Amino acid sequence: MQTHQAAGSGQPRLAAVLSNIVGPLAVAVSGGVDSVTLATFAHRCAAGRVEMFHAISPAVPEEATDRIEQLARDQGWRLRIVSAGEFTDENYMSNPVDRCFFCKTNLYACIARHCDAQILSGANLDDLREYRPGLEAAKRHSVRHPYLEAGIDKGAVRLLARELGLGAISELPAAPCLSSRVETGIRIRPEVLKAIHAVERSIARDFPTGIIRCRVRAERVVIELDPETLAAIVGKHEDAVRAEADRIFAGIASTLELSFEPYRNGSAFVHSRP
Structure with a gap:
């Protein structure tokens, strides 16, 4: 090659x-x-x-x-x-x-x-x-x-x-499969993937060109965003996004620890490679 x-x-x-x-x-x-x-x-x-x-x-x-x-x-x-x-x-x-x-x-x-x-x-x-x-x-x-x-x-x-x-x-922006949003070692569940996608789509309606990743970690949900989208949401639309995420994840996973962070490629891979 x-x-x-x-x-x-x-x-x-x-x-x-x-x-x-x-x-x-x-x-x-x-x-x-x-x-x-x-x-x-x-x-x-x-x-x-x-x-x-x-x-x-x-x-x-x-x-x-x-x-x-x-x-x-x-x-x-x-x-x-x-x-x-x-x-x-x-x-x-x-x-x-x-x-x-x-x-x-x-x-x-x-x-x-x-x-x-x-x-x-x-x-x-x-x-x-x-x-x-x-x-x-x-x-x-x-x-x-x-x-x-x-x-x-x-x-x-x-x-x-x-x-x-x-x-x-x-x-088209890069769009890895939805399972890539789930932290390594946390079991893949279809209902969680559906919720992840729903959160990302809800944000994308207002920020269609942004990089948006809803990451499910062990005890919290993290929404990672590109710098421009992050600046536009935090402090202005944060409560609305948080409320929508809570609604979507209700009964599926707790979002009490939901936070907003800068996008990092592959950040769900948190353990050592084999």
Whole structure:
């Protein structure tokens, strides 16, 4: 794999990677800008041999699924909606620091059960800078990463999305799965994920461009926000946000210790890596 940052969107390199893969292709599409852009590009380059797979679960926001289904209709994708089954996997539900490994293991195994295609993921160069146990699951399932092979980073993915006419999708903020909001070691519960998403959406209605993460920790709930949104809420809208969070989490988890903090990427991973 190439590990340098390349200029431009890298369309010719990406096309070359896809053309050099023999046989049918299966693109894992989560609904974020990376996977949507890869799916769109692959469909335009090799429509006859590409199928998209989107997994639904309590950890996937409904709007991500809606986005995928609309794109499939608009672009003529072959789309298969599946349940990867991670919520029946105790290794995932117990929420270890490498939870993503078990999530991706279930996903890739599910796709493999449905087809004999080469599975593709939307991992890009920027992902190599972070702790990504899902990449190990990909390795074990012989998943290929066209962006990595073409030397494409997140900025190039967004440029490619604009070149492909994906509009607002090119500016979608990062949106890790809802389970990433739950502190390592706290069991994953679907009702908690639903509440987390409801709190984030309630804030996003007034701050649609903000970075908003509702984190569930051992004895409190933390709402992490980018600096601008944090400054706009604390001291002005704090009581209203707190009251709405209390309402949403009623009977699910205590928000008596709810606090507001600056956004920190991956802050739910608080224990040592294995």
